[in-house]
Amino acid sequence: MPTRDQILEALKVVIDPELHRNIVELGMVRSVEISEQGAVNVTVSLTTPGCPIKGHFQTGVTSAVKSVEGVTAVGVGFDVLSDVEKQGLQKTLGRPNGLPAGALAQVANVVCIGSGKGGVGKSTLTVNLAAALQAEGKTVGVLDADVWGYSIPRMLGLGGQRPKVSPEKKILPLEAHGLKVISIGFFLKEDEAVVWRGPMLHKALTQFLEDVAWGELDYLLIDLPPGTGDVSMTLSQLLPQATFMIVTTPQDAAQKVARRAAQMADKVNLEISSVIENMSGFTTPSGERFPIFGEGGGQRLADELDVPLVGQVPLTMPLRAHADAGIPLVAVDPDDPASQAIRHAARGLIALTPAAPIALPVLDVVQAGPPQPVGMSLPMA
Numbered sequence: 259m260p261t262r263d264q265i266l267e268a269l270k271v272v273i274d275p276e277l278h279r280n281i282v283e284l285g286m287v288r289s290v291e292i293s294e295q296g297a298v299n300v301t302v303s304l305t306t307p308g309c310p311i312k313g314h315f316q317t318g319v320t321s322a323v324k325s326v327e328g329v330t331a332v333g334v335g336f337d338v339l340s341d342v343e344k345q346g347l348q349k350t351l352g353r354p355n356g357l358p359a360g361a362l363a364q365v366a367n368v369v370c371i372g373s374g375k376g377g378v379g380k381s382t383l384t385v386n387l388a389a390a391l392q393a394e395g396k397t398v399g400v401l402d403a404d405v406w407g408y409s410i411p412r413m414l415g416l417g418g419q420r421p422k423v424s425p426e427k428k429i430l431p432l433e434a435h436g437l438k439v440i441s442i443g444f445f446l447k448e449d450e451a452v453v454w455r456g457p458m459l460h461k462a463l464t465q466f467l468e469d470v471a472w473g474e475l476d477y478l479l480i481d482l483p484p485g486t487g488d489v490s491m492t493l494s495q496l497l498p499q500a501t502f503m504i505v506t507t508p509q510d511a512a513q514k515v516a517r518r519a520a521q522m523a524d525k526v527n528l529e530i531s532s533v534i535e536n537m538s539g540f541t542t543p544s545g546e547r548f549p550i551f552g553e554g555g556g557q558r559l560a561d562e563l564d565v566p567l568v569g570q571v572p573l574t575m576p577l578r579a580h581a582d583a584g585i586p587l588v589a590v591d592p593d594d595p596a597s598q599a600i601r602h603a604a605r606g607l608i609a610l611t612p613a614a615p616i617a618l619p620v621l622d623v624v625q626a627g628p629p630q631p632v633g634m635s636l637p638m639a
């Protein structure tokens with residue numbers, strides 16, 4: 259008969275993909291019961307009832323326990339950490355500044371979109387990726403955290419508008435093209451220049467995450483300011499579960515700068531999930547292609563970071579013109595080559611992120627059998 263210690267040792271291979279530590283160390287293994295026949299039931303405590311990575315734990319725990327000699331069947335059940343336990347977890351993680359439990363609890367995936375330098379098309383890709391995720395049936399919010407160069411309101415036709423506040427004192431995001439949107443620009447006078455210092459920024463971003471009624475979302479995309487700095491630091495403290503998508507152009511120089519952003523993300527423990535290349539050549543109406551910004555920078559950066567390149571978005575005039583007109587191109591012209599590339603990237607992003615919260619029975623007994631495939635495949639063209 260397997261022992262409890264053997265099971266706990268085996269469970270150390272199950273890593274929480276958001277917190278980057280194993281579930282034993284995080285105190286998330288609530289109980290281990292072993293029958294005389296070798297059937298093992300493990301209860302895992304989650305941080306929120308609708309935890310989107312429940313399926314990941316189910317598969318990981320099952321295959322880890324099955325690997326222990328003498329185990330004949332595995333059952334995985336779930337419950338939720340108490341508030342006191344969650345505080346303990348925060349301490350383990352050394353993140354005293356984290357958002358209170360429950361903030362963003364209904365948001366399944368937070369994806370920060372960043373770049374090493376400005377002008378590479380980060381905001382354009384953010385709004386169009388949001389529209390592309392929506393076209394895949396996802397509910398999506400966009401948070402414009404580009405405090406120095408906010409352009410999301412203009413790109414979604416929301417310039418000059420202000421969000422309302424609910425009776426519960428929550429900020430109601432504006433809606434455009436079915437997307438929920440909050441931008442620092444909504445709270446400033448047109449073209450007002452603001453000098454943001456660390457603490458002020460921290461406060462504003464905390465409020466955007468905590469006091470905005472985001473509701474249920476499959477994805478919250480956050481448009482970061484270019485470069486490395488205070489905003490990314492703040493977000494990594496507030497959102498340890500966020501992942502980071504890096505935008506670069508094919509140019510060698512851009513790739514070098516983007517690498518710096520990646521190093522910073524790594525330093526503050528934001529998981530880099532993918533690279534997307536923008537401005538990947540221009541094709542004339544007669545079909546002649548010009549690699550205006552060079553070739554291959556996105557793939558080189560992705561290889562270096564060991565993450566997938568989810569898309570290569572060409573330069574097209576409609577992408578620029580629609581951004582200027584406040585309409586995501588993807589929503590109105592899905593056949594444009596840029597739209598197609600962005601929709602491809604959205605499908606890649608979906609493949610890389612866990613599914614929306616799924617309801618699992620409290621105790622789901624899985625018979626030991628052949629190991630389940632754990633990885634996921636990324637649809638690439």
Ligand SMILES: Nc1ncnc2c1ncn2[C@@H]1O[C@H](COP(=O)(O)OP(=O)(O)OP(=O)(O)O)[C@@H](O)[C@H]1O
Nearest residue numbers: 376377378379380381382407572573574577578581
């Ligand atoms: N693939 C593309 N084809 C054509 N125009 C593009 C493409 N990508 C971006 N642009 C245009 O390039 C300009 C810069 O893009 P955008 O504002 O999205 O960059 P950014 O990286 O967010 O810049 P910043 O960080 O300074 O806000 C915009 O006018 C945008 O419409």
